[in-house]
Amino acid sequence: MTPPRLVACLIYPDVMSLDVTGPMQVFASANVERTRQGLEPLYRLQLLADGREPVATSCGIRLCPDQPWRVHPLDIDTLLVPGGLGVERQCQDPALLAWLREAEPRVRRLGSVCSGALLLAEAGLLDGHAATTHWADVDSLRSGYPAVDVQGERLHTYDPDDARASHLFTSAGVTAGIDLALALVEADLGRTLALAVAQRLVMFLRRPGDQAQFSPLLAPTGHGRDRLAALLAWIPANLAEDLSIEALAERAHLTPRTLCRLFSSELGMGPGRYVERVRLEAARSLLVGAQASVATVARLTGFGHPENMRRTFRKHLSVSPQELAARFA
Template sequence: MSLRTIATLVFPEVMSLDVTGPMQVFASANVERMRQGLPEYYRLLLLGQELAPLATSCGIRLCVDARWQDIPPATLDTLLVPGGAGVETQCRNTALLAWLKATEPKIRRLGSVCSGALILAAADLLDERTATTHWADVETLRERHPAVQVEADRLHTYDPKDSDAAHLFTSAGVTAGIDLALALVEADLGRAVALTVARRLVMFLRRPGGQAQFSALLPPTSSEISRLGTLLEWIPAHLADDLGIEALARQAHMSPRTLCRLFKLELGIGPGRYVEQVRLEMARSLLSGGQTSIATVASLTGYGHPENMRRTFQKHLSVSPQEYAERFA
């Protein structure tokens, strides 16, 4: 089996996480396959204009594997265009824009991360297409490229069921590039591998592309987790209710045994552990907002008494709710 080449464009002042976040997802997918006794699936490349180390916006230097102008586009499976402070210069790089325009029809997938959408738009690749970008660059994209159908409040536009959106797509700011990469891995290697990679990277949940850029809790949709989707969307709105296994099984219209089996199969953890994670995530979000008392947070998230919440915070975060609020509010 030949490796699929995933290339990422790099340039001076690129956002380092736009590059390394998605690339790590693909690298971790290779690791998971090797753990299963399977060969690597992806080959990773960094493409730059010159064969010289370049500084990212945070000062970290990246080593370029090849010059983009020397790469036959047909040898690439997927090309990602990241964002960062250097985007404005690249939007005026006529040689790069011409190469991207010529490359687009010859590769399977072309996508952007964060403000990299501005580069694709400057290459006239997003006209009459739905696109998103980092929330801070939405108005710039709209003003410069009125033919682009900009949707500000979503994580990415990749859709494997839509041939156009599976070929050319965009994603929102920084960590949304990781969600995009996980969606690409899921399309290539299946949901189980994508969920395993997400767990390895200590992501709470893999977020679907249609989710808002600003959400405290981002549950999978029913189309992504076949029989649990509706229940997982229901849980965050009912954290103060009885969320024991029996109650969850009734809500999901299945037996407790089937419910436990599906949670293990789809999420890798039991329903009790999942509820604990959602309660903790919601409590952290409310405390970070700085507008809600600890007692109220404990009540809203189903802990009942603040002492119960304190024990959970100590167990998972090694700090008390009060300390957490003081640090992050």
Template structure:
């Protein structure tokens, strides 16, 4: 019988409870599926805290740490998960924890994060040179670590093949993406049939279609950051089906095309053409969510003109089709 593998998850004050319980439930359910087949449980689950004992989550209830991380030998752990939550900012300043994580990294088979737990790994310097992701609202904070290769749309960066990610050090996006990550870990450990049985039991996709961009907040520049463009942006938002070429926008702004392009790049971080595409995409998202309009109607109203243009843009940015998006969010 294969030796038991210890899956440990860090907990700390104001941790996000689902970041902890979601992934661990996947491993627990994998044990159940193995036992249904007459096989022994593979995973042993542990919670590690500053000290052993109860820890208040951001939801208000408590989780109980089995032991202190500082008293845990990393070599005894198979997989160590670092969750996110409102308390992660304090943990980024926790020098003993960061030192322990740096020491643990070469000792554990797998080290990963859930949601904003990636910021703790980044603070420890462990994500330097690695592809990483986190919750869409924390991507800018992760980009504050210039050596990290930030991927804002993927659900997780675990890849046992090493082609698109790392089998040893990896991250996952917001909250429930930790469940996607855990399913991928189980699939590698136990094979697709067990992972699929777990996903079915939890009423989950084994591989969720699309990335986290489909869930992120809409494009909304802060007016105080774009004073010279505010009037033009408002007009663009009211005239998405019109000609929004660079020449038209420059004429309306009373600027040369080159000057307008520089202004967009400086104040919005992208050129006018890309921004127009993003505005139209966000408007299409809202119409598909809230209006019940057909894909063809949405394409016409938002300036894409033809459904195929809308479909290509959805796949480019959200990795799903407009119809799938409407089915999921409307």
């Protein structure tokens, strides 16, 4: 009989509840699937806190720790560090930082979810490592910890075929932590069982770690919103039209230079990149919904030839349109 592997997750005041419960549920569901197959559960789950009292998460739900991290024997297989509003305060706790540094060489796997990467970085554990975090915290990670190789577009940095990236890794926000947990389960128990877990949780199996973080279509929020609002509303309904900078500027009654300046200041990207993102999002939605063939989707969304769409998918999502469609089939 294989001894159970301890998966421990740190909790602290104002932690993001989904950063904790999402990944932990993946491991729990893996145990359920093994039980259905007549096998012993592989994972034992624990929550570790500073003390023994219930911990209030950022949404108000209280989580009960199993043991204080200060006295834990560190017989841990996988240690997860979640993010949340309270992470900044944890970064100022020298005892916790020292404990993380002590734990790193003793656990088989150490990973973060969302802004938990800031805590690992503050402990000095991410120096020289590739790391990601929630898109809203990428700049903080990059500016505050220049020794870290920040790869802000990625979902997670776990790689079972790389000794460094299979021991110490990070993930982006909330659902990316679930993607990370699925990747860990797949490494432990194989793709078939991980797929069963994903199906049970109605999850995508599995978004590659180097896939870009998805985000909703952006809308302007500053003084230029009125000048761009009509154009931004028109673009998604006319993706097969000429959406060059010159054509968009003419429709908006602006010079190309003024249009580019407004896009940069209001959306943080130029018109060309924005149009590419809208086309990508539209194509992804059509393929996920199995609403049309790859060739038809390419035509409807303005990519023209399927090869153009394939290159854009590879660039931003690290999958081809065919692979994306197959994963959701």
